[in-house]
Amino acid sequence: MEYSINKLAKLSGVSSRTLRYYDEIGLLKPLRVSATKYRLYGQKEVDKLQQILFYKELGVELLGIKKLLEEKEFNVAGALKKHLSSLEEKKKQIEILIKNVNKTILSVEGDLEMSNKEKFEGFKKTMIENNEKQYGEEIRKKYGDKAVNASNKKIGDMTEEQYSRIEKLEIELNAKLKEATTIGDPGSAIAQEVCELHKQWLTFYWPKGTYTNEAHCSIAQMYCDDERFKAYYENIAPNSTEFLKNAINIYCKK
Amino acid sequence: MEYSINKLAKLSGVSSRTLRYYDEIGLLKPLRVSATKYRLYGQKEVDKLQQILFYKELGVELLGIKKLLEEKEFNVAGALKKHLSSLEEKKKQIEILIKNVNKTILSVEGDLEMSNKEKFEGFKKTMIENNEKQYGEEIRKKYGDKAVNASNKKIGDMTEEQYSRIEKLEIELNAKLKEATTIGDPGSAIAQEVCELHKQWLTFYWPKGTYTNEAHCSIAQMYCDDERFKAYYENIAPNSTEFLKNAINIYCKK
DNA sequence: ATAAACTATAACGTAACGTCAATGTCAATA
DNA sequence: TATTGACATTGACGTTACGTTATAGTTTAT
Known part of the structure; x- marks a missing residue:
C-alpha cells in the first residue's frame, strides 16, 4: 500500500506541509516520487513517522530525532x-x-509604588550579577562556594518585609548622599553617616563575616568604574559616585 | 545626561542590536535622534528600559510588555x-x-522491543484523541466529565505492567484477526473469539460501565471510517477492518 | 589629516512549520 | 473529450527576539 502525502498526513495527524518539511530536512523521505513529482510513502515510512512523532511528543527537537533514528546504536x-x-x-x-x-x-x-520597587528589582539583579562577577571568584576562594551561593540565594529569597526595610534604608541613604554631595565635604558628619548607612546596606547583601574595610573601599572604587552603578548614583546627584568613594575612603581609614 | 546607544547598552547589559530592535518595534524609542541619525537616550528611557527588562525576566513577551507599559491602567x-x-x-x-x-x-x-512499544504509544495517543473526539461529547452527556477524564487519565497513567498486559492482549488479538480474516467467515468461532478479545481490549480503555453492544458496533464502524484506525488494521491484514466490523456486528447481535 | 572608534541601515539566519500564490496533475463527470 | 474539482508541486514570506556580518557614514583623538 502506498500513501499520497495527504493520506499519510491524515493518517498520522500532521499536515502535508509538515511532511514536505520533513522531506526537505531529510528527516523523512518518501519511498519514491512519481514521474510527476508526487511524493509516495510506504509502510516503512508510516512506521518511521510514528517514531518521529513519538520522540516529538517527548519534546525532542527534529535534529535530535534525526540523529536518534539515524545512528541506530548511538546511545539512545x-x-x-x-x-x-x-x-x-x-x-x-x-x-x-x-x-x-x-x-x-x-x-x-x-x-505600593510599583515603579520604585521595580527599579529596585532591576538594581538587585545588577547587584547579584556584580557581586558574582566582581567578587565571586575572590570570595569563593576565601569562603568557598557555599557562602557565595548563600548570598545570592539570600538576595533572591528576600521577603516583602525585607524589601521594604531595605527600600527605606536605601531611600534614607540616597537622600543623605544627595545632601552630603551638595554640601561637598567627604569628611563631614553627614557624609560619614552616609558611609555608615552604606555599610549597613552592604552587609545586608553580603554573607556574614565578609565585610572588611578593604572590601568596602574596593566596592566604592567599583561604583566609579562600572557604568551601571555609576548611572544609578549619578541619577541621585551629579558626581555623587566620586563623592561617595572619597567619603568611604575616609570612613574606612578612621 | 544623554546616553548613546552603546552607553545605554553597557549600562543596562543588553546589546545595541537589542536597543535598535526595541526602537524598531516601538517598544523603546530614543529621546531624540541627532541630525546624523544617532540615537540618544535620556534618563526616562533608562528607567523604561529597566521596566522592560524587569518584565522580560518574568518571561513576558515583548508585545505583552509593550501593552503593559502603554496601557498604564490596563489591569497589570x-x-x-x-x-x-x-x-x-x-x-x-x-x-x-x-x-x-x-x-x-x-x-x-x-x-524490550522498543519499537513495538513505540507503535503502541503512538496508537494509544490516537486512541485518546479519538475516544475524546468521537465519543467524548456523547459520553460526557451520559456519564459526565468525570468519567471521560478518568478514562483519559487511566490511559495516560498506565503502568509498565499494564502496558505489557495490553500489549500481549493486542498481539493475540492481531494474530487471531489475521488468521480469521484469511479464513474469511465473520461468523466463525475464531472470528467471534477475536470479537471477545476486542471487547476486553476496549473495556480496558473505557470507563467502567460504558461498554454496550451498540457502542461496540459503532466503534467497529468508526474503524472503517477513520483512516488512522483503518491504516492500523490494514497493516495487520488486508480488509481486516471490514472483516472485523462484520464479525462484531454478528457478535453483538447474538 | 588620518586613523580608531562609533553609529547607521540592510539583510540573512535561527525552529518548525502556517499560509498564501501560481501552477501542474489526476479522476470523474457532462 | 473537455471540463471541473480535488489534490499535488515549488517558492516565498511570516512568525520571535535578536546575533551576526557587510557596507558606509560620523565622531573623536592623535
Whole structure:
C-alpha cells in the first residue's frame, strides 16, 4: 500500500506541509516520487513517522530525532538522559518565573509604588550579577562556594518585609548622599553617616563575616568604574559616585 | 545626561542590536535622534528600559510588555495572572514530558522491543484523541466529565505492567484477526473469539460501565471510517477492518 | 589629516512549520 | 473529450527576539 502525502498526513495527524518539511530536512523521505513529482510513502515510512512523532511528543527537537533514528546504536538512552536534564532545567527556570510573577502580582495588587520597587528589582539583579562577577571568584576562594551561593540565594529569597526595610534604608541613604554631595565635604558628619548607612546596606547583601574595610573601599572604587552603578548614583546627584568613594575612603581609614 | 546607544547598552547589559530592535518595534524609542541619525537616550528611557527588562525576566513577551507599559491602567495584575497561568501550563507540560522521557529511558535500557512499544504509544495517543473526539461529547452527556477524564487519565497513567498486559492482549488479538480474516467467515468461532478479545481490549480503555453492544458496533464502524484506525488494521491484514466490523456486528447481535 | 572608534541601515539566519500564490496533475463527470 | 474539482508541486514570506556580518557614514583623538 502506498500513501499520497495527504493520506499519510491524515493518517498520522500532521499536515502535508509538515511532511514536505520533513522531506526537505531529510528527516523523512518518501519511498519514491512519481514521474510527476508526487511524493509516495510506504509502510516503512508510516512506521518511521510514528517514531518521529513519538520522540516529538517527548519534546525532542527534529535534529535530535534525526540523529536518534539515524545512528541506530548511538546511545539512545544517553541522548534521552541529556534531553531529560534539559527538561528539568527548563522546569526549574519556569518555577523561578512563577515565583517571581507571583511576588509581582502581590506587590501590584498592594499597589505600593510599583515603579520604585521595580527599579529596585532591576538594581538587585545588577547587584547579584556584580557581586558574582566582581567578587565571586575572590570570595569563593576565601569562603568557598557555599557562602557565595548563600548570598545570592539570600538576595533572591528576600521577603516583602525585607524589601521594604531595605527600600527605606536605601531611600534614607540616597537622600543623605544627595545632601552630603551638595554640601561637598567627604569628611563631614553627614557624609560619614552616609558611609555608615552604606555599610549597613552592604552587609545586608553580603554573607556574614565578609565585610572588611578593604572590601568596602574596593566596592566604592567599583561604583566609579562600572557604568551601571555609576548611572544609578549619578541619577541621585551629579558626581555623587566620586563623592561617595572619597567619603568611604575616609570612613574606612578612621 | 544623554546616553548613546552603546552607553545605554553597557549600562543596562543588553546589546545595541537589542536597543535598535526595541526602537524598531516601538517598544523603546530614543529621546531624540541627532541630525546624523544617532540615537540618544535620556534618563526616562533608562528607567523604561529597566521596566522592560524587569518584565522580560518574568518571561513576558515583548508585545505583552509593550501593552503593559502603554496601557498604564490596563489591569497589570490581570495580565500578569494570565501570564502566570500560561507559565503553570508550561510547567505541567514539562512535567508530563519528564515523566514520559523517564519511562522511555527505562524501557530503552530494558531494551524490550522498543519499537513495538513505540507503535503502541503512538496508537494509544490516537486512541485518546479519538475516544475524546468521537465519543467524548456523547459520553460526557451520559456519564459526565468525570468519567471521560478518568478514562483519559487511566490511559495516560498506565503502568509498565499494564502496558505489557495490553500489549500481549493486542498481539493475540492481531494474530487471531489475521488468521480469521484469511479464513474469511465473520461468523466463525475464531472470528467471534477475536470479537471477545476486542471487547476486553476496549473495556480496558473505557470507563467502567460504558461498554454496550451498540457502542461496540459503532466503534467497529468508526474503524472503517477513520483512516488512522483503518491504516492500523490494514497493516495487520488486508480488509481486516471490514472483516472485523462484520464479525462484531454478528457478535453483538447474538 | 588620518586613523580608531562609533553609529547607521540592510539583510540573512535561527525552529518548525502556517499560509498564501501560481501552477501542474489526476479522476470523474457532462 | 473537455471540463471541473480535488489534490499535488515549488517558492516565498511570516512568525520571535535578536546575533551576526557587510557596507558606509560620523565622531573623536592623535
